[in-house]
Amino acid sequence: MFRYLLHKLALIVPTIFGISLAAFAFVRLLPGDPILAMAGERGVSPERYAELVERFGFNRPYIVQYYEYISRVLGGDFGISLSTKRPVFGEFMTLFPATLELALVAMIIAILIGIPAGIFAAVKRGSWFDQATMGVALTGYSMPIFWWGLLLIIFFSGYLGWTPVSGRIGLQFFFKPVTGFMLIDSLISGRPGAFWSAASHLILPSIVLATIPLAVIARQTRSAMLEVLGEDYVRTARAKGLSPRRVIGLHAFRNALIPVITTIGLQVGTLMAGAILTETIFSWPGIGKWMIDAIGKRDYAVVQSGLLIIALIVMAVNLVVDVLYAVINPRIRVQ
């Protein structure tokens, strides 16, 4: 087990370097100049431009810039945002809890609905339920998030008035964040109604963000279950006269779970990508919107470090999933 973990960790190091290099190159390959973007339409005189280029070091060879960037990052310094002049890591930590809260709730929705739906679809293979579920899943998977979010807002908030349009909590609630998770902070604040306000603000964005992972998980669960249900040991279990519930719930599902967990781990990346659009529509103050703004402003420091931090998180989650995988499936450990 220890060697397995070591092996996984050893793989992460070159990946991090690869990603840092890709992130560094990506922002510089984008057309557009950070200093001109900063100056805006008013423009900047050639002398001033030269002065700023010098100050930010953009005139030095890329290899030198990269070396300085990566040595600072290894020392724990992710740089200063070009636009807000605040430390990138500090900004990230302020905004990340909002994204994490949204992503966790979305993931819980996706798992709680996706897995049972997938199991039922597999068990009732070919039934109307199976076909309907898979049809809806395919639609969900292909849903353009921006359009879907706006549609939900117009219907549920505008037309029915059931949910708030955007934001994290009603504006009448004002308290200092403690954990950064609005659901928890609203409880800590002790203000009546705050928790419900926070929860109601979460409904639409988490549904929107959950849509794609839910579809993927449902489809993956179904196909994994179908495969397992055709195995000999399931037939044996049935032949022994076990109840269908026991056969499906214990013998089939536990084995089908392995590829599903891998899929869930991989969906973390999808959630991060989905968060960018979801947060923009719902004015959700998280890192997705932060990254989009930074790309628009060619804020090199935020884009390159932000991408790296997000990649680190996705890798960490996948590492946990790998470990979990080994816990469920002893064969992996032995290999």
Place this chain on the structure above:
Amino acid sequence: MKTKLTFAAALLAATVMGGMANAKQLVYCSEASPAGFDPSPWSGGNDFDASSRTIYSRLVEFDHGKTTISPGLAESWTVSDDGKEYTFKLRKGVKFQTTDWFTPTRDLNAEDVKFSFERQWKKESPWYSYLAGTGWEYFTGMGFPELLKEIVVVDDLTVKFVLNKPEVAFLPDLGMDFASIVSKEYADQLEKAGTLAQFSQKPVGTGPYQFVDYQVDAVIRYQAWDGYFGGRQKIDDLIFAITPDAAVRAQKLKAGECDIMSYPAPADIAGLKADTNLNVAEQEGLNVGYMAYNTTVAPFDKVEVRKALNMAVNKQAIIDAVYQGAGQVAVNPIPPTMWSYNKNIKDDAYDPEAAKKMLADAGVKDLSMKIWAMPVSRPYNPGAQRVAEMIQADYAKVGVKAEIVSYEWTEYRERGKAKDRDGAFQLGWTGDNGDPDNFLFLLGCSAIGQSNYAIWCNKEFEDLLQAGKATTDVAKRTEIYEKAQEVFKREAPWLTIAHSKVFMPMNKKVVGFAMDPLGIHRFDGVDVTE
């Protein structure tokens, strides 16, 4: 008697409690997060809304909804005969805001004024570079480092600006956001504590509202500043709900989650106007959308060719289709709301037949050219690509073949500046300070390679431009600029496309909000009725 007293006490209690419960609140759905709360380092309208116009004040202030100026922190001023010395008498007893992080021990004085400018100017000041890589873009962009010679503290309440040369727009410049007055006492305190960065995160000013809290990318909270020299505001709590998507802002306004919103999408305006709970205020924007020919490259170096191309374009059709009626055909390079606008100038009439003939007379045959289209939507031009397509179709009717080109936004502007640029270049301008020079300088000889995309240097126009800058007499300047507009129209370095309208939808209970021609959102003097 006793009953009466009890009743009076109960009434008093009810009033006090009622007052507490009914703290007046105004929620503004704004379009973007501010980069910080120091009014000077940044240049975005959303930065100004959140800092300079709420928290701070300036020596002079633009009048509500106008481009004229009135006394602000300075109650009066005198200008020397040579126009190089401006002496300001400061208002007495102006209080800086008392907040959780700063308690002022003195009122505003001349040192604060001196510091507010020198921190953007003197490189040896620790405040010049307190934010990594700050360029003080507006201060340098308005030419202040070359303009200012020194700032002298005459006495506690008198401050003198000595200039290197006369500058007619100096007073309106001082009404601009970057010229907001900050507290030197607060800065000194932070410098001593070594926490300079706090200056832009926990601001202190003399303006109508004081800063309470900012939750990044979500909500900014302000409260009325009790000691505001202009009188306490009627709104107790002012809240900015940051909502980047225009369609979502409109939904929030309709749902009552905010009281007023900025920049509606053109497609949403009809729906907002139809809502009986809302008012949609509108105003001619202080802007111009144009297309600049490269006047140094053949055949665009010929006036007749430029005129003919101008006459080939049906501008009204562009206003109807792209601006969706929210604009008007531009005749002059300055908008009609600006003083010195020359009403007598006639636009080049839309006449494809005459245009065709003029081109033929000028010896131009089978002309093919480029039309540049900005990749972004701007207040002065909501859809440059669509505008380009319409001009392309119009040109085709007079036998000119046009190809549309576009680049990433910063690269677009860089490539447009090239002296050998091929083709006609779309762009626009929004005024900063309400002075005609702030528009006409775009066509000055010294702006070539910067903002003069027509690469047009006309001696007559340039002389008028310089003459206009050399006097402060408004009547004289009006005459000069009227003349300059005639020269401009005769020479046609641009196709003037449109002046757009700006809309501001708000709940009917919001009163006293004046739309600002400079595109600023001000909440002083605003009230809500129940």
